Amino acid sequence: METLDISLSRMIMLYGLCLLPWSLLWAIGAGLSRDIGIGIARMTLQLGLVGVYLKTLFALNNPWLNAAWILIMLIVADFSILRRAGLKPRYFALSCFSAVAVSILLSSAYLVVLVIQPAHFYDARYLVPLAGMILGNCMQGNVIALERFYAAVGKNQTEYTTYLMLGASRWEALLPYFRQAVKSAINPSIANMATMGLVSLPGMMTGQILGGSDPWIAVKYQIAIMICIFTSTTLATVINLKLSLPIAFNDYDMLNERLFADSKH
Amino acid sequence: MAENAVAIMPAVIRFDEVSVGVDGKNLLSRVSFSLRAGEKALLGGKSGSGKSTVLKTLLGMRSPTAGVVYFNGQPLNPITVQNIRRCIAYIGQEPVLGADTVRNALLLPFQFKAHRHLSPPDSRLKDVLQRLRLPVGLLSRDCAGISGGEKQRLALARGLLLQKTVYLLDEVTSALDAESKQAVFEVFADPQLTLLAVAHDPDWLERSQTVFEMHAGQMTRTR
Numbered sequence: 001m002e003t004l005d006i007s008l009s010r011m012i013m014l015y016g017l018c019l020l021p022w023s024l025l026w027a028i029g030a031g032l033s034r035d036i037g038i039g040i041a042r043m044t045l046q047l048g049l050v051g052v053y054l055k056t057l058f059a060l061n062n063p064w065l066n067a068a069w070i071l072i073m074l075i076v077a078d079f080s081i082l083r084r085a086g087l088k089p090r091y092f093a094l095s096c097f098s099a100v101a102v103s104i105l106l107s108s109a110y111l112v113v114l115v116i117q118p119a120h121f122y123d124a125r126y127l128v129p130l131a132g133m134i135l136g137n138c139m140q141g142n143v144i145a146l147e148r149f150y151a152a153v154g155k156n157q158t159e160y161t162t163y164l165m166l167g168a169s170r171w172e173a174l175l176p177y178f179r180q181a182v183k184s185a186i187n188p189s190i191a192n193m194a195t196m197g198l199v200s201l202p203g204m205m206t207g208q209i210l211g212g213s214d215p216w217i218a219v220k221y222q223i224a225i226m227i228c229i230f231t232s233t234t235l236a237t238v239i240n241l242k243l244s245l246p247i248a249f250n251d252y253d254m255l256n257e258r259l260f261a262d263s264k265h
Numbered sequence: 266m267a268e269n270a271v272a273i274m275p276a277v278i279r280f281d282e283v284s285v286g287v288d289g290k291n292l293l294s295r296v297s298f299s300l301r302a303g304e305k306a307l308l309g310g311k312s313g314s315g316k317s318t319v320l321k322t323l324l325g326m327r328s329p330t331a332g333v334v335y336f337n338g339q340p341l342n343p344i345t346v347q348n349i350r351r352c353i354a355y356i357g358q359e360p361v362l363g364a365d366t367v368r369n370a371l372l373l374p375f376q377f378k379a380h381r382h383l384s385p386p387d388s389r390l391k392d393v394l395q396r397l398r399l400p401v402g403l404l405s406r407d408c409a410g411i412s413g414g415e416k417q418r419l420a421l422a423r424g425l426l427l428q429k430t431v432y433l434l435d436e437v438t439s440a441l442d443a444e445s446k447q448a449v450f451e452v453f454a455d456p457q458l459t460l461l462a463v464a465h466d467p468d469w470l471e472r473s474q475t476v477f478e479m480h481a482g483q484m485t486r487t488r
Contacts, residue, residue, distance in 0.1 A: 159361045167374050167379040168377040172378065252343060
């Protein structure tokens, strides 16, 4: 079963649908016209480029090119996580990259090599979109974990130092904040699994069904991706936070506030 | 304790030409002093003169830019800091109890690996509370309803339960009534306990063998 293509004229017609919300927002004076224009233009350009590189990647199906693409995705994700979490990349780039890379590679390899088992493990059709999807979700978790953890330690400095003075090791004193940050990062993915299929049909499954897959196959892939997202998010957040500790705290267990983006240094 | 007896005791705390600076600003300038075991010292001075920085530097919360801090003859460094912190009780103006009930707050330090083997029985918790003139019924109370003065005495109780011998107090009796204050003074009448107290209270002045005055990061001994 082939997916029906959308011709250029019908795509233009589709963009026309945006006129409806645009005029509605304009009428209530929401002042979003410029943002809507930029949003739609960026989406079109970015997805256009994705289309071009995915076509090239699939056509060439070269293991080195696929690996290079995953590496680029990891580097972009690394900087994006740190920027959004308010941590200075020059201090945390390596620890964050290592944590995310290990988790993504492990879960993607597990899924592709052991579970899906395509003819070539590096097959771009499987490896690139699956790794990309896992990475995208894992990124969110890491932003939440890092941001929540360092905000909590910064806000509760007196409490943290009290624990230290009462004989806690650095790890013991940080554990309540660490635990809370990891929970906040993983909760969305647990909630997502719990409501999957009830609240909405998941994007990947919908895409596969539209692409002509059997619904059962689409369901299995959706379960596989959700388990990998959950696994990689948990692994990456725990490793990322753990690796960041020796950088963020000095030898006397004090938080070095200069390492955060909102510091003046 | 007689001053002569203190004089022959070894120095527990020693600052040797210690300077502390942050962002080019000098918080402490070449501060030198020592306290012997059992000595009771008062640290006076205006707000911002560096009193709290002295206490924080001793606990490794501020790193010296010059000079060395010694505790029981050991220099303060990343290897010794945890051990030094375990020997010192620091009680600030607004201590954090860090638990839901008073009992759990008193037992909090015994959850940490360093003190797990020292976990005290209930009878000892009661003894310590009575010593500080706190009602035994307080044990089951929620920490949310505890007053500032009670918090300070509970923080002190934790130090006593941990059998600490060196106490750094930062304006601890400021929120206490006369009777509670007396209980705190009675605790520190113990010749085993070494005390460095930041206070403006004349009662502390009366009970201190040694008095230091801080002014713009510099320390002078006035008694």
